[in-house]
Amino acid sequence: MSANTWLRPEKGNLVIGRLLIWVALHLGYHITALFRWPATLYYATFYPSVRRASWRYLTHLHNVGRGQQPHYGMVLAHIYAYSTNILDRIYLLSGRFPPHKIHIHGRDYLLDALKQQKGCIIMGAHIGSFDVLRYFGIDAPVRFRMLMYRRFLGETSRLIETLAPTFQADLIELGHADSMLTTFNALKQGEVVGILADRAHDDSRSVPVTFLGQTARLPAGPHQLAARTGAPVVLVSAIRQKNGSYHIACRRLTDTLSQGETQSTLHPHILAYARWMEDLCEQNPYAWFNFFDFWEEGL
């Protein structure tokens, strides 16, 4: 197991979580949105590791010439963007987010990929909204399932997920012996599987790549799975816009990976994925939601 700090119980407070959901569902979006600044200040004050992780990321972004010189206002803006993401989660999962505020671009990539009848891997990252990405998958003409590591899921996340009755049914939980067997069979049946491929949880199955100028370990597993199944990979991001709508963009990662690919020959694909993430970070600096020691430098 890697020492990666995301493999720890998620931060959060159940009482605040319940209160937030109640307010969101009874008093509406605009009233709930007022809670974002107090929540941001709470996290910035009481969770120094979150603050430091944000600072580290913004510094790396600046050092590769893709972002401005960081200052503490940016750290607050970054945490604020995450609180907005949580707020939107409540509306997205409870089915109260207006569909006309989700704009899908490049859906043809998915439809084209499905024509190959080898399933499709929707590869995302913890950049932007995971729930909107899920929304995109659910919209596919075949069954959509999301691969997720849930052992360290926080109480607040569990609480929010209860708002979507089908959430559990659409999951393939990572960390079980047969997780990949289930995923393999789902792809063989032509289903769409969503994977966030930016968090490594096993050193033997991850590879070091340069990401924002520093070495980070990215998981090779999703790419190995693509090679093993022959399923096409579509990169998908769902980024919140200033007006509160979401912009979903797709891109093909590569043509189908072949079965003979090994961890070393997959490296260019993992690198291409890293470059895609870098572009997203440059265009949307506050959409990066990996508030942990991503580069394993020590926080």
Added chain:
Amino acid sequence: MPLSVTATAPLHEQTPFEHEVATHLVDAVQLDMDPHDIDPETPLFGEGLGLDSIDVLEIALMVNTQYGIKLESHDDNNREIFHSLRSLAHYIEAHRPS
């Protein structure tokens, strides 16, 4: 990436069929150890041999190719089947087409 496991004499003896399965298994997951050195009762997944879920997929595909048995996803018995070399070999022997 080949896994490296310190070779120690297994505590439990392999049956001839377990040795056959072990040979296929080592090949399927590119395990850097002699098939003889796999203790048939050592857990395959996680602790023990340290295999992960992708390795388990490779083993399932090997079982399909070599023995014509299709292992289903979300089978309640999967945890038991993939527990050890012994449990896997036992399952194959009981389910292989005659």
